[in-house]
Amino acid sequence: MKRVVLLLALLYTAHSFATKSYTPVDTLVTDSVFATANMDLRPYMASLADREGQLTIREAAHLPFVHHDGIFHNYKKNNGRVNNCWLRLRIRNTSNKELSATMFAGWHDYMYWYVQPPGDSSHLLMKTGLMLDIGGVERWDHYGFRVVVPPGSTRTFYLHIINKSYNENPLMPTLYNASGFAEFHNKQLAIYRKEALVIQVLLGMLIVFFSISIINYIQLPDRSYLYFATYILGLILFFALRLESKPYQLSFFHRWPMLKYYWDVPGLLFCFYLMYLLFGNTFLNLRERYPFMERVFTWVAAIVGGLIIVCMYCIATERYHLPTIIYSYVYFCTLVPLLAIFIALAKRSRHHPLVRFFLFGSVCLYLACLGSFLMHIRPLGLLSALGELAAPTILLIGGVLLQAMFFLAGLSYRNKLVHHERTKTQELLIKQLNKNKELQRKLNEQLEELVKEQTTEILRRKQELEEQRKKQLEIEYDKKLTEIELKAIRAQINPHFIFNCLNSIQLFVMQRDYEYAQKYLSDFSYLIRKTLDFSRRNFISLADEITYLNTYLGLEKMRFENRMEYEIIVDPVIATAELEIPAMLLQPYVENAVKHGMTNPQQPIGKLSIHFNQVAADMLECIVADNGIGIAKSKSLRTLPKHHQSSGMEISLNRAELLNKMYNTEIVIEIIDKSAQNEEESGTVVRILIPQL
Numbered sequence: 227m228k229r230v231v232l233l234l235a236l237l238y239t240a241h242s243f244a245t246k247s248y249t250p251v252d253t254l255v256t257d258s259v260f261a262t263a264n265m266d267l268r269p270y271m272a273s274l275a276d277r278e279g280q281l282t283i284r285e286a287a288h289l290p291f292v293h294h295d296g297i298f299h300n301y302k303k304n305n306g307r308v309n310n311c312w313l314r315l316r317i318r319n320t321s322n323k324e325l326s327a328t329m330f331a332g333w334h335d336y337m338y339w340y341v342q343p344p345g346d347s348s349h350l351l352m353k354t355g356l357m358l359d360i361g362g363v364e365r366w367d368h369y370g371f372r373v374v375v376p377p378g379s380t381r382t383f384y385l386h387i388i389n390k391s392y393n394e395n396p397l398m399p400t401l402y403n404a405s406g407f408a409e410f411h412n413k414q415l416a417i418y419r420k421e422a423l424v425i426q427v428l429l430g431m432l433i434v435f436f437s438i439s440i441i442n443y444i445q446l447p448d449r450s451y452l453y454f455a456t457y458i459l460g461l462i463l464f465f466a467l468r469l470e471s472k473p474y475q476l477s478f479f480h481r482w483p484m485l486k487y488y489w490d491v492p493g494l495l496f497c498f499y500l501m502y503l504l505f506g507n508t509f510l511n512l513r514e515r516y517p518f519m520e521r522v523f524t525w526v527a528a529i530v531g532g533l534i535i536v537c538m539y540c541i542a543t544e545r546y547h548l549p550t551i552i553y554s555y556v557y558f559c560t561l562v563p564l565l566a567i568f569i570a571l572a573k574r575s576r577h578h579p580l581v582r583f584f585l586f587g588s589v590c591l592y593l594a595c596l597g598s599f600l601m602h603i604r605p606l607g608l609l610s611a612l613g614e615l616a617a618p619t620i621l622l623i624g625g626v627l628l629q630a631m632f633f634l635a636g637l638s639y640r641n642k643l644v645h646h647e648r649t650k651t652q653e654l655l656i657k658q659l660n661k662n663k664e665l666q667r668k669l670n671e672q673l674e675e676l677v678k679e680q681t682t683e684i685l686r687r688k689q690e691l692e693e694q695r696k697k698q699l700e701i702e703y704d705k706k707l708t709e710i711e712l713k714a715i716r717a718q719i720n721p722h723f724i725f726n727c728l729n730s731i732q733l734f735v736m737q738r739d740y741e742y743a744q745k746y747l748s749d750f751s752y753l754i755r756k757t758l759d760f761s762r763r764n765f766i767s768l769a770d771e772i773t774y775l776n777t778y779l780g781l782e783k784m785r786f787e788n789r790m791e792y793e794i795i796v797d798p799v800i801a802t803a804e805l806e807i808p809a810m811l812l813q814p815y816v817e818n819a820v821k822h823g824m825t826n827p828q829q830p831i832g833k834l835s836i837h838f839n840q841v842a843a844d845m846l847e848c849i850v851a852d853n854g855i856g857i858a859k860s861k862s863l864r865t866l867p868k869h870h871q872s873s874g875m876e877i878s879l880n881r882a883e884l885l886n887k888m889y890n891t892e893i894v895i896e897i898i899d900k901s902a903q904n905e906e907e908s909g910t911v912v913r914i915l916i917p918q919l
Contacts, residue, residue, distance in 0.1 A: 250293035256375070258321040263406030267315060267329065267399040273297050274312040283340050283348045283384060286312045300398045306547065309394055313385040317375050325375040328407045329383075331399040332369075336388035339371045344380055355388075356470075357483040370407060391487065392547045425465055428623050432462045435630050439637070446641060450509040454633055457501035461626060464493040484541075491549035492537045495530055495556065498591070503527040506584055509636065510571075515578065519567070530556070557599075564592060580643075583636025587629040594625020746784055753777050760809040764885075768838065768846075769802040771809075775816055775836065782820045790824055792834040800840050807846065807916050808885055808893070812836075814878040815850045815912045822860050823852030826908060841915075850912040857899040857910055891917050 254270040272291030274281075281289075291314045319325045331337070336355040342348040354368040375381045387397070402410060436458040443451035467486050470479050479485050503523045506512070512520035533556065537549040571585045598619050731750060735743050756774050760766055772794055779792045796802060816836065824832035837849040854860075882893040894915040900907040 253316045253318050253380070255318050255320060256325050258323065260321070260325070261403060262401065263403055264410065265401040267401050268295065268298050269293075270315055270317075271298075271399055272314045274314070276310040276312060279308070279310045279388070281312070283338075283350075283386070286384065286386075287342060287348055287382075298397055298399070299394075300396045302393055302395060303397075304393050304550075305389070306392060308392070308544070308546070309387065309389040311387055313387065313399065315373075315383045315385070315399075316380065317373065317383070318380040319375040319377055322377045324377055325373070326404075327373045328370040328402045328404070329373050329385075329399060330370050330402060330407070330410070331385060331387070332396045334387050334389050334395060334397070335391065336386075337369075338386040340384040340386070342382040342384065348382075348384060356486065370402075373401065390544060390546055391490075392550060422469060424620065424623060425469055428627065429462055429465055431627060432458050432465070432630065435634055436462065438634060442637065442641065446644065448508075448640075450505060450637060450640070453501055453505040453508060454637060457497055457505060458630065460493060460497040460501060461630075463489055464497060467493075487541050487546065488538060491553045492534045492541075494553060495534050495537065498595070499530045499556065499560075500527055500534065502588075503530070505633070506588075509633075509640070510578070510580060510584060516574075519570070561596075564588075568592070580636055580640060583632050583639060587632030587636070590628035590632065591625045594622050594628075598622045598625075742784055746781055749777055749781050753781065757810070763809050765806040766809045767803055768796075768800065768805045768807055771807055771812060772796065772802065772838075775812065778813065778816065779820070779834070786824055786832065789830070790820070790832045790834070792836070794836045794838075796838045797840050800838060800846070802838075805846065805918065807848075808881065811878060811881060811893075811916075812848060812850065812914065815914070819850055819852040819854065819910065819912070823854030823909065826853060826855045828908065829853050844918045846916045846918065848914040848916065850914075851909065853909040856901045856908050857897065858901060859908075893917070 249269060250272075251269050252272070254267075271293070273294050274286055274289055274291045276286070291312070297309075297311060313331070315329070317325065334355055335357045337353065337358075338350060339352040340348045341351050352368075352371060371383075371385065373381075373383065385399075389395075400410075436455055439451045439455040439458065442448075443455065463485075467479065467489050470486055504527055507520055507523045507527070510516070512523060533552055537552055540546070540548040540552075568585060568589060571581050574581055598621050601619065601621070731743070731746060753774070756770075756777070760770075760774070775794060779794075783790045783792065816834070819834050820832075823834055826832065833853045835849075835851050837847075837851075839847040839849070841847045879895060882895055885891060886893055892915075894913075896913040896915075898911040898913065900909045900911060
């Protein structure tokens with residue numbers, strides 16, 4: 227490595243510019259014998275540097291021009307800055323013939339040709355340049371500037387040259403007569419046509435590679451083909467623009483002359499780094515095979531993509547030297563890492579045949595670029611050689627073609643591997659299909675036996691389902707029958723309650739207390755409406771039940787005058803409007819408590835209490851207590867006829883049983899005689915537990 231660096235330094239320091247020695251002359255004097263075929267005009271050319279780039283022809287003509295030989299060169303040169311200069315040529319014709327010749331100074335971005343007759347102002351004769359050419363014309367016709375001096379006259383000519391690219395084409399002003407310019411034109415054209423033929427052949431082959439990759443991508447959608455096609459397309463544009471920068475070629479991109487700059491260094495970074503890394507990452511499947519190398523390729527590709535954007539920004543702001551500097555750093559910084567990657571891939575090429583194609587193609591381009599760079603160092607210098615790294619030399623073109631062919635061969639081999647894998651997979655599928663057929667035959671036999679067994683089982687289950695359906699119908703029938711019985715029971719409750727109420731009203735009327743009788747009848751009518759309404763419903767809210775019982779007990783208290791007291795106590799935690807209980811379930815027990823609780827001779831005032839308690843989250847407790855004579859004593863003192871049956875409580879018990887059966891609940895009714903627990907106490911306690919559905 228040290229030897230290579232030393233060789234580069236020696237080549238760079240040994241570089242020298244061969245120039246002729248001459249004495250500067252301010253004016254070129256011609257006579258009748260002046261008929262030069264090609265004359266070097268450097269001794270007669272004075273120059274003026276326009277650093278700011280703002281001088282006009284009138285301003286430049288009044289400024290001093292000096293002879294500066296360093297501005298001229300017959301090779302491509304890196305100036306290190308934008309070259310904006312004015313050249314002045316003064317010719318005096320002492321003969322009696324008109325001087326007519328052609329001056330050629332090379333091809334540059336912008337060129338403006340002015341003439342200034344004595345005592346007159348300067349005016350523009352011609353303008354041309356690689357950034358000004360129109361399409362469809364031979365550029366040679368636009369780069370030869372006509373020099374015409376009448377006999378006995380003096381003319382001053384000005385040539386304004388602007389090169390924004392730091393790699394400037396040869397600048398060597400030469401004066402030709404008609405035959406000399408034609409000979410020069412033919413020689414140069416012969417050389418350029420050979421170069422054009424090579425580039426056109428290269429473009430044709432690249433177009434073939436691009437077409438093949440697109441066709442293969444359509445057949446096998448693989449990102450490797452897509453990256454390779456993009457890489458080839460970038461090369462096609464790059465070398466096509468190389469033709470565009472030569473004066474012998476017709477202008478294809480005259481509408482977009484800045485493409486020559488935008489796709490110079492950014493094109494090199496895009497083709498030889500960005501797409502190369504993306505293609506290698508996908509082609510070698512680095513994510514699965516070499517994860518570390520895959521991460522390196524991904525990060526470097528991202529950095530190169532950012533550098534491409536930076537280079538395009540520099541070109542847009544006319545900082546043309548920065549992309550060349552960026553590319554020089556990228557090129558030198560990647561020489562050794564690329565060599566290390568090639569060595570690492572070479573060690574793995576035995577296990578991965580695709581690595582060989584990628585490695586051979588990469589090495590071919592690597593050596594071609596290095597060789598082209600070394601070839602350009604001596605004539606161009608180190609920095610200029612980097613700018614011409616992808617010049618259309620035979621060495622570089624061979625490297626590009628070899629790399630493209632190896633990559634395309636690798637893609638074809640990859641297709642072959644995929645096809646082989648598909649064939650092997652198809653063979654395995656055919657074998658598996660044959661096995662599946664045999665297995666299918668056995669399964670069909672087993673299935674037939676299973677169908678027979680299942681058929682028998684289905685018939686058996688059908689019979690069971692039929693029996694279950696009959697049982698279900700019986701259950702539905704029992705349920706409907708239960709509902710009918712429940713409605714019948716509610717129909718029994720209503721006349722029983724009405725009978726007891728009418729007895730109370732009759733007694734009240736017989737006492738001739740018409741005011742109370744009217745209030746009693748009003749409350750009784752409300753009670754009848756509610757009774758008819760509740761008899762049609764299975765459940766009512768606890769609030770409606772409490773209102774109903776309050777109305778009923780109020781009527782009974784009016785009948786018993788001052789011999790009856792009652793209270794209804796509700797647990798504060800109970801939401802009476804939301805909680806529901808069976809309709810007309812409590813009324814018979816309350817009615818029985820009123821009937822037997824108010825006839826205790828030992829108690830001057832009959833007391834009745836109703837308590838509603840929330841004993842559990844889903845359980846309501848209702849306690850109806852009185853201080854009457856009790857159950858046992860009531861039976862011993864019963865004086866009713868034998869045919870009379872007080873069926874209120876029995877009907878309520880039947881309703882509770884039917885509700886339990888219909889709604890699968892557990893309504894519990896417990897009747898306690900106080901005297902059975904304590905002989906000194908009298909009365910009855912009815913405890914009803916109502917679960918919440």
